[in-house]
Amino acid sequence: MSDKYETHEYDVVVIGAGGAGLRAAVEASALGVKTALICKSLLGKAHTVMAEGGIAAALGNVYPEDNWKVHFRDTMRGGKMLNNWRMAQLHAQEAPERVLELEEWGALFDRTQDGRILQRDFGGHRYARLAHVGDRTGLEMIRTLQQHAVHKGIDVYMECNIQRLLTDGGRMAGAFGYWRESGKFVLFKTKAVILGTGGIGKAWKFTSNSWEYTGDGVTLATDVGADLIDMEMIQFHPTGMVWPPSVRGILVTEGVRGDGGTLKNSTGKRFMFDYITDYFRAETADSEKEADAWYEDKKNNRRTPDLLPRDEVARAINAEVKAGRGSPHGGVLLDIASRRSADYIKKRLPSMYHQFKELADVDITKEPMEVGPTCHYVMGGVRVNADTTASTVPGLFAAGEVAAGLHGANRLGGNSLSDLLVFGRRAGLYAAEYAKAHTGAITVDMGQVEDIANTLLAPFNGNGGENPYSIHADLQNCMQNLVGIIRTENELRQALKEIAVLKERLKKVSVEGHRQYNPGWHLALDLHSLLSVAEAATLGAIERKESRGGHTREDYPEADPQFGKVNIVIRKKNGEWTLTREPLPEMPDELKALFEEKK
Amino acid sequence: MADTEVTMRVWRGDASGGEFKEYRVPAQEGMVVLDVVHTIQATQAPDLAVRWNCKAGKCGSCSAEVNGKPRLMCMTRMNTFVPGETITLAPVKTFPLIRDLVTDVSFNYEKAKTIPPLKLKAKEADGTRRMFQEDVDRVQEFHKCIECFLCQNVCHVIRDHEENKEWFAGPRLFVRLASLEMHPLDANDRKEVIKEQTGLGFCNITKCCTEVCPENIHITDNAIIPLKERVVDEYYDPVLWLLRKLRGEQ
Numbered sequence: 001m002s003d004k005y006e007t008h009e010y011d012v013v014v015i016g017a018g019g020a021g022l023r024a025a026v027e028a029s030a031l032g033v034k035t036a037l038i039c040k041s042l043l044g045k046a047h048t049v050m051a052e053g054g055i056a057a058a059l060g061n062v063y064p065e066d067n068w069k070v071h072f073r074d075t076m077r078g079g080k081m082l083n084n085w086r087m088a089q090l091h092a093q094e095a096p097e098r099v100l101e102l103e104e105w106g107a108l109f110d111r112t113q114d115g116r117i118l119q120r121d122f123g124g125h126r127y128a129r130l131a132h133v134g135d136r137t138g139l140e141m142i143r144t145l146q147q148h149a150v151h152k153g154i155d156v157y158m159e160c161n162i163q164r165l166l167t168d169g170g171r172m173a174g175a176f177g178y179w180r181e182s183g184k185f186v187l188f189k190t191k192a193v194i195l196g197t198g199g200i201g202k203a204w205k206f207t208s209n210s211w212e213y214t215g216d217g218v219t220l221a222t223d224v225g226a227d228l229i230d231m232e233m234i235q236f237h238p239t240g241m242v243w244p245p246s247v248r249g250i251l252v253t254e255g256v257r258g259d260g261g262t263l264k265n266s267t268g269k270r271f272m273f274d275y276i277t278d279y280f281r282a283e284t285a286d287s288e289k290e291a292d293a294w295y296e297d298k299k300n301n302r303r304t305p306d307l308l309p310r311d312e313v314a315r316a317i318n319a320e321v322k323a324g325r326g327s328p329h330g331g332v333l334l335d336i337a338s339r340r341s342a343d344y345i346k347k348r349l350p351s352m353y354h355q356f357k358e359l360a361d362v363d364i365t366k367e368p369m370e371v372g373p374t375c376h377y378v379m380g381g382v383r384v385n386a387d388t389t390a391s392t393v394p395g396l397f398a399a400g401e402v403a404a405g406l407h408g409a410n411r412l413g414g415n416s417l418s419d420l421l422v423f424g425r426r427a428g429l430y431a432a433e434y435a436k437a438h439t440g441a442i443t444v445d446m447g448q449v450e451d452i453a454n455t456l457l458a459p460f461n462g463n464g465g466e467n468p469y470s471i472h473a474d475l476q477n478c479m480q481n482l483v484g485i486i487r488t489e490n491e492l493r494q495a496l497k498e499i500a501v502l503k504e505r506l507k508k509v510s511v512e513g514h515r516q517y518n519p520g521w522h523l524a525l526d527l528h529s530l531l532s533v534a535e536a537a538t539l540g541a542i543e544r545k546e547s548r549g550g551h552t553r554e555d556y557p558e559a560d561p562q563f564g565k566v567n568i569v570i571r572k573k574n575g576e577w578t579l580t581r582e583p584l585p586e587m588p589d590e591l592k593a594l595f596e597e598k599k
Numbered sequence: 600m601a602d603t604e605v606t607m608r609v610w611r612g613d614a615s616g617g618e619f620k621e622y623r624v625p626a627q628e629g630m631v632v633l634d635v636v637h638t639i640q641a642t643q644a645p646d647l648a649v650r651w652n653c654k655a656g657k658c659g660s661c662s663a664e665v666n667g668k669p670r671l672m673c674m675t676r677m678n679t680f681v682p683g684e685t686i687t688l689a690p691v692k693t694f695p696l697i698r699d700l701v702t703d704v705s706f707n708y709e710k711a712k713t714i715p716p717l718k719l720k721a722k723e724a725d726g727t728r729r730m731f732q733e734d735v736d737r738v739q740e741f742h743k744c745i746e747c748f749l750c751q752n753v754c755h756v757i758r759d760h761e762e763n764k765e766w767f768a769g770p771r772l773f774v775r776l777a778s779l780e781m782h783p784l785d786a787n788d789r790k791e792v793i794k795e796q797t798g799l800g801f802c803n804i805t806k807c808c809t810e811v812c813p814e815n816i817h818i819t820d821n822a823i824i825p826l827k828e829r830v831v832d833e834y835y836d837p838v839l840w841l842l843r844k845l846r847g848e849q
Contacts, residue, residue, distance in 0.1 A: 041650075041652055041658075041660065042650070042660065042704065042708075043708065044658075044746055045652045045653075045658045045659070045660050045746075046652075047652075047653075049652075049653065049657055049658045049745075050653050050655065050657050050658070100728075103728060104719060104728070104784075105717070106717045106779075106782065106784075108730070108735045108738055108739055108742060108782070110732065110735075111730055111731055111732040111735060114729070115727075115729030115730055115731045116727065116729065133739065133742070134739075136657070136743065138657075139657065139742070139743075139745065140742055143742065143744075143746075147711070147716070148716075150708075150711055150712055151712075151716040158708075181697055181701075181703075210652040210653045210654070210658070211651065211652060212652065243629070244627075244628045244629020244630075245627055245628060245629060246627060246628075246629045246630050246631060246634045247629060247631075247654075247655075250654070250655045251655070351656075351657070354656070355655060355656065358656065358674050358676070359629070359631070359655075359674070359676070360629070467641075467645065468645065469640065469641035469642075469645060470641075473641070511645060511646070512645055512646050513645075513646030514646075516613065516648075516697075516698055517648040517697055517698040517699070517701050518646045518648065519640060519645070519646065519647065519648060519649065520640070520645030520646045521646070
């Protein structure tokens with residue numbers, strides 16, 4: 001064994017320390033396997049920290065009528081039935097337990113009058129269901145998990161960026177990456193790897209995602225031959241900030257609408273009433289009076305169309321702006337100022353108040369906000385076993401945004417934080433079981449490691465003169481303009497051509513300076529995964545010739561029942577992508593019945 | 600803004616030394632300091648080291664000293680400066696420099712490991728854990744902390760005294776201790792740890808930490824002073840002291 005590189009040996013290595021990674025590490029470690037948690041930022045800074053509105057869980061604290069079956073049904077319908085039914089079932093069943101467990105680890109959610117966890121309304125959820133802390137629920141969740149993990153003594157490797165996974169005879173054997181601080185390489189030998197690396201939003205120009213969302217986990221999995229599904233399913237959150245330019249894309253929580261805010265166009269009209277599709281007509285209010293009454297009385301009124309699922313609202317805003325009824329800076333208006341008291345707004349939405357005041361000089365208790373769609377989430381990702389989170393590569397597991405299936409064609413707000421907890425725990429559990437079952441030495445091919453090291457250092461030797469920041473900016477423009485909310489075949493094919501050019505340019509990338517904390521070098525390496533996920537998303541979008549959820553085709557504007565029965569599966573063999581359409585798992589009859597009762 | 604350009608002096612260097620370098624970039628409406636840094640990276644200094652994540656004031660990664668004032672770069676608008684003024688951007692001072700604007704903040708993570716964790720009280724008779732909003736309000740204030748460590752950076756006990764770090768936890772950890780001590784479900788006793796191992800007594804409540812907190816947590820009034828009172832009540836109450844003497848206790 002070469003000692004050229006710093007080397008560590010573990011049973012389970014968790015990559016990513018957001019909600020899913022932390023929860024997975026806590027579980028694996030508790031089961032007695034040697035566990036490492038690796039994150040590319042400092043601990044506690046992962047994207048989970050930015051989640052605002054809440055955690056969806058059918059606790060039934062506010063509406064006793066709520067239960068897992070209602071949550072399951074909402075999740076499936078919100079996902080336009082493209083979801084993996086078993087994941088949606090497990091998620092709805094286990095979310096309440098996971099939330100209560102978080103409370104036992106110290107989380108302090110907002111309370112009901114009788115001292116239980118308060119729940120808030122959100123898009124697509126039949127009842128007030130989101131456990132929350134004002135509009136900073138993600139912070140509460142990540143800090144609670146972080147402190148729990150620290151007190152359990154889990155080994156944490158901060159600012160350590162994993163670049164490639166290593167296999168031995170098709171099985172997981174290791175992970176190789178670099179320390180950001182020193183630029184030195186580090187090798188982890190391990191029986192199992194859990195990906196909790198999040199999403200891919202940094203491939204788009206206007207995004208709510210942080211710098212970390214470069215598709216690392218999806219690409220780590222792709223590069224060792226794992227299957228991906230649903231990569232065409234990208235969620236554009238309807239409400240991102242649009243002004244000033246420097247903050248464009250920053251998230252404005254759905255909680256604004258959950259707490260009474262409403263969308264208006266430049267004429268002052270509450271336009272969402274014009275965008276109620278047949279699919280949701282029966283359960284959506286058709287008058288302002290009913291919509292407003294729904295906040296107080298959910299039994300006798302139907303839900304406001306302001307809280308239709310995100311795909312519906314994002315398309316509606318897009319259409320209003322295109323029709324010339326947008327706000328001054330190309331969004332629409334989100335008004336809570338005229339509908340709720342200043343005290344209520346500051347109590348319920350303190351971060352939003354602060355964010356608009358500081359960054360846009362807007363007082364949301366007095367004026368409407370300008371908002372528009374922003375790239376927020378990828379429903380697609382690594383194909384996993386619904387129960388175990390195992391990918392198609394033995395020893396490789398995935399949970400959270402990097403995994404696919406739970407959310408189908410569109411994710412409901414609040415279902416992400418619960419996803420992280422439910423499937424993070426399951427990933428930790430089954431990865432630990434896998435590691436325990438595989439005794440014996442782990443073999444890593446050092447020749448392979450050497451090749452990877454040379455590839456990662458290539459940008460320092462390159463004299464092609466390509467700037468990584470320019471390649472990234474061009475990719476973001478390409479995806480924004482050609483693989484956005486509304487897509488057509490011509491534009492998607494144009495995007496493929498542009499991505500091909502960017503891949504050639506990446507071969508000529510050169511970086512300045514040395515290896516110590518060098519962001520230019522880091523970005524040059526991230527571009528490998530950014531370009532890979534961009535290409536996968538575009539290929540999936542060409543293949544799915546219909547409109548469904550987060551994928552809208554101008555040239556195929558209707559949902560096609562045949563496409564509703566299949567996932568687009570995409571995988572890489574010898575450097576070439578292959579795509580297949582594979583049938584969704586069949587839902588058992590007793591669950592199907594849940595959809596027939598309420599038509 | 601009449602000026603179409605902003606000028607920024609940015610610290611470039613590592614533990615062995617360095618200097619301020621001046622950069623000029625085009626101004627854009629609504630720009631924050633972090634936008635200027637990103638523009639410099641993209642066009643002039645691709646290896647300029649900076650730590651950032653959310654760019655929305657939620658993660659606490661991009662702490663720096665802007666014109667000598669500890670701030671989050673992502674929440675500092677350029678229009679808060681005099682137009683044409685040269686802005687000076689330096690790394691936070693209290694932590695060892697790694698490179699450019701990035702410092703080694705591991706001190707905070709090491710201290711966090713030493714805090715005695717939550718120890719749960721028994722459940723209610725009905726198997727639930729009831730807490731009322733008025734009981735959690737004051738702890739929720741502490742939970743707003745985004746761990747930007749600006750409070751640690753300005754604390755004079757450690758800012759100019761590296762040697763004090765060994766036995767002083769700092770305001771961030773005092774907030775953490777207060778959040779546990781006041782947690783409605785907690786049954787742990789940390790008073791001895793607070794008195795003997797965190798250096799709380801060396802805080803002379805100058806409120807520098809409170810002033811720089813981007814989350815407006817009342818660190819001194821709501822966390823540090825109540826902790827000091829708990830320690831005083833436990834160890835320095837003259838009545839209790841006399842009672843203990845009479846009973847022959849320590």
